[in-house]
Amino acid sequence: MVISEALGYAFISTRKAGTCTLYATLQEHYSGEREGEFHATQSLRIQPDWLVFTTCRNPLPWFVSIWWYLCHRGERGGSPYSGASLADLLGLARKSTAPVWLESQSARHRRFAPQRVLRVEHLGDDFAELPFVAKPLELVRRNTAESGCWWDGGAWSDERLAPIERRPKLWHEYLTLRDETGIREVYAEDFERLDYA
16 A cells, blocks of 8 residues: 555555566655555545545456466465466465455455546556546556566566566467456456456
């Protein structure tokens, strides 16, 4: 979470949906300061008149991004999901005991009721419409490139994640028709509520 008492906002992140980019932009240019855990959803410092906003992402690349992070970070520190397939992770997401990483974006948003939801696919434009934004939206684009924490037009830009010769494919190249159907089923509310139908 990033908050600003001076500008009266709280950015509460959605996993794998532009968090690094917005953290960098808000802290560097919009009086933002980190509050709580990286993906915290609550803070006593948030005032009732503040703008609370978050992000969302098309559930298909979002799920592939989560899968990549959870199942391939073994190279960067270990994960109980190392080596799991998309189908394995989707099976886990179907369970009522699924880990918080696999909760839908809609379920996460219900925990803090954001007033604005910025779409990662239009992050620069959506960010520019926030009431406290007065600087050029190029800041968001530059921080996106520098943070290397998200898909850049469908291709990974994170050198730390994978060396060039092992760089991941485009998100849609990972999905089988069965995977896509399963993601649409499990995350149906996100497709509908976040207008990705």
